[in-house]
Amino acid sequence: MIRSITRQKTEEEIDRLLNGYSRIFIIGCGTCVTMTRTGGEPEVTAMQRRLRDKGKLITGQAVLPVACDNLTSEALKEYGDQINQADLLLIMTCAFGVQTVAGYANKMVVPALDTLFMGKQTSEGLFNEICSQCGSCIIGETGGICPVTSCHKGLVNGPCGGTNDGKCEIDSNKDCAWTLIYNRLEKLNRLDFIRVLKRPRNYQVEPTPGKWNL
Amino acid sequence: MVSSFSKALQSGRFVVTSEVAPPKGTDLEKMIHHIELLRDKVDAVNITDHQSSVMRFPSLGGALMVKELGGEPILQMTCRDRNRMALEADLLFAASRGINNVLCLTGDSIILGDHKEAKAVFDLDSSQLLAAIRQMEKGLDLGGNKLEGTVSFCAGAIVTPEANPIEPQLLKFEKKIEAGAEFIQTQAVYDLDNFKKFMNYARQFPVKILAGIILLTSAPMARFMNKNVAGVNVPQDLIDEMASAPKGRAIEKGIEIAGRMIKRLHDEKMCDGVHIMAIGREELVPDIMSKAGLI
Numbered sequence: 001m002i003r004s005i006t007r008q009k010t011e012e013e014i015d016r017l018l019n020g021y022s023r024i025f026i027i028g029c030g031t032c033v034t035m036t037r038t039g040g041e042p043e044v045t046a047m048q049r050r051l052r053d054k055g056k057l058i059t060g061q062a063v064l065p066v067a068c069d070n071l072t073s074e075a076l077k078e079y080g081d082q083i084n085q086a087d088l089l090l091i092m093t094c095a096f097g098v099q100t101v102a103g104y105a106n107k108m109v110v111p112a113l114d115t116l117f118m119g120k121q122t123s124e125g126l127f128n129e130i131c132s133q134c135g136s137c138i139i140g141e142t143g144g145i146c147p148v149t150s151c152h153k154g155l156v157n158g159p160c161g162g163t164n165d166g167k168c169e170i171d172s173n174k175d176c177a178w179t180l181i182y183n184r185l186e187k188l189n190r191l192d193f194i195r196v197l198k199r200p201r202n203y204q205v206e207p208t209p210g211k212w213n214l
Numbered sequence: 215m216v217s218s219f220s221k222a223l224q225s226g227r228f229v230v231t232s233e234v235a236p237p238k239g240t241d242l243e244k245m246i247h248h249i250e251l252l253r254d255k256v257d258a259v260n261i262t263d264h265q266s267s268v269m270r271f272p273s274l275g276g277a278l279m280v281k282e283l284g285g286e287p288i289l290q291m292t293c294r295d296r297n298r299m300a301l302e303a304d305l306l307f308a309a310s311r312g313i314n315n316v317l318c319l320t321g322d323s324i325i326l327g328d329h330k331e332a333k334a335v336f337d338l339d340s341s342q343l344l345a346a347i348r349q350m351e352k353g354l355d356l357g358g359n360k361l362e363g364t365v366s367f368c369a370g371a372i373v374t375p376e377a378n379p380i381e382p383q384l385l386k387f388e389k390k391i392e393a394g395a396e397f398i399q400t401q402a403v404y405d406l407d408n409f410k411k412f413m414n415y416a417r418q419f420p421v422k423i424l425a426g427i428i429l430l431t432s433a434p435m436a437r438f439m440n441k442n443v444a445g446v447n448v449p450q451d452l453i454d455e456m457a458s459a460p461k462g463r464a465i466e467k468g469i470e471i472a473g474r475m476i477k478r479l480h481d482e483k484m485c486d487g488v489h490i491m492a493i494g495r496e497e498l499v500p501d502i503m504s505k506a507g508l509i
Contacts, residue, residue, distance in 0.1 A: 152323060153294075153336045158386030160320045160339075161374045161401060164444040170323045182382040197389050200298060200342050200356065 002120065004032040004068075004094035005127050006039065006113040015054070017110045018090065023057045025079070025086035027101060029067035029093040036127065038113050039063075039092030047092060047112065059085040067097025073104045083107065135205030141193040143184035148201070150177035156198045217314040219258040219286050220368035223397055223422045228480050229487030230508060231288060231399065231424060232499050233260035234280075236271035245276060246283065248496040253285030255500050255509060258315055260399070260489070263290040267327025274304055277313045288370070289313050292321030297337035298346065298356050305350060309365035316369050317399060318343040318390075341386065344369055344393035370397035372426075374445035375412035376405070383445075384415070391419050399489040401445045402428035404452055406478055413484055422486040425479050429492045429502065430468040433457040469498060473505020480506065 009017075018024065026044050033039030041063050048058050060082030064075045076083065083089065088108045091098045095115040102109040119127035132149040138156060139146050148154045152168050159178035162169025166179040185191045206212075222229050232255075234248045252259050261276035273290050280287035289308055291301060308316070318341075324334040338346060346356055347369045353361050371390040377383040387398070398416075403409040403425050416423055428446070430436050433456040436448040452471060459467035476488050492499050503509045 155339045157339050157341045159382045162444045170325045178382045
């Protein structure tokens with residue numbers, strides 16, 4: 001399942017963003033950030049305690065089922081009074097959730113998390129970025145491994161010279177996508193696919209900001 | 215116009231290139247000194263492009279300086295910092311100033327350099343940059359539009375003969391040749407028996423190969439490269455040889471080793487030439503060449 005992968009901002013940054021606001025309502029989400037342990041019930045409660053210790057008044061807290069869903073509008077109504085009493089909403093969801101809440105609540109919002117990437121849970125507690133929604137999928141020719149995403153440089157014609165022992169030049173904990181692609185296609189006896197020189201990519205398939213209207 | 219470097223490559227004689235790094239700033243004195251030192255001794259001088267992702271005076275400016283000083287430049291161009299429009303524009307400028315040799319590189323990661331938060335580009339890769347050059351020579355830019363005036367380049371690329379695993383590297387190497395690489399400057403090689411095996415494979419392609427020679431300056435430097443530079447493997451016997459040098463004389467030992475390796479490459483006609491990288495000790499390149507019996 002696709003998960004929005006997040007990391008909590010530093011306490012210093014959160015405190016700076018909350019500076020001047022004393023009454024705060026905290027929002028978490030029951031989906032991705034619960035799974036990544038960045039904005040589920042335990043994290044929201046820990047944040048509430050920390051901010052209370054710092055002298056903030058916490059008017060309430062809520063873990064919405066799916067913060068990025070349009071039903072968030074209804075979910076927020078349940079906390080109407082507590083939200084109204086707050087000067088600011090501290091939101092411990094990914095940026096999709098933050099922006100959804102911001103659209104419904106007439107309040108300043110502050111994200112407590114940074115949204116890193118759309119990830120897939122590869123194993124318990126491990127999330128990998130495997131697609132960056134580039135708009136021109138080439139994985140039919142790369143053995144189902146995306147070099148645009150899984151290669152640090154997004155190279156489509158093979159590895160760079162920085163790869164070492166099958167790992168990436170920037171981090172020996174990250175695999176070299178082109179070693180993976182090579183090995184898989186070799187096994188499938190289809191290396192011919194990646195022997196073809198690929199032309200430069202089209203970066204304007206869907207010009208940013210993407211918008212799709214059925 | 216056919217560059218003098220291109221002519222040297224075609225002449226069949228053993229070709230020697232070296233490289234000079236532009237400064238971090240506008241004080242060009244040292245770079246000029248190195249260029250003057252090398253311009254008459256080697257067939258061409260590479261000018262590095264923000265090597266190791268460290269921001270510096272541009273390679274285009276350095277290449278122009280080589281030209282102005284009467285030398286033969288090889289303009290290094292990485293795909294890290296410029297999109298296809300900027301790369302094409304710089305190639306037009308280079309051509310207009312008689313800079314006709316280009317080494318096409320993908321480029322190190324931004325993260326390894328001194329502007330760690332900068333946006334990396336990689337709009338093209340090294341093989342696509344080579345293909346772009348060939349397309350421009352046909353009078354078309356990458357948008358398919360007609361160019362006014364012509365360009366002509368002797369274009370090359372790199373390969374890492376000691377890469378592990380080697381197969382994906384060789385696949386890229388072959389694509390670079392297909393895209394139009396006329397010459398290859400290799401990553402540093404130290405194990406010449408291993409390099410010989412690589413050359414047995416590489417000889418089947420219509421490309422000139424210059425073996426990369428990095429001057430060893432000390433045993434710890436060799437160990438550092440083994441640990442930190444992808445595709446560089448200094449064998450233990452060379453490290454021991456460096457370590458055996460009397461105190462303060464390691465650099466002389468490094469020169470001796472580099473000279474000996476070049477001599478063997480030359481005498482055994484193993485490859486088409488060498489690319490000597492002295493990394494900050496450019497004044498020693500003539501000594502290395504002399505030890506190799508080239509001057």
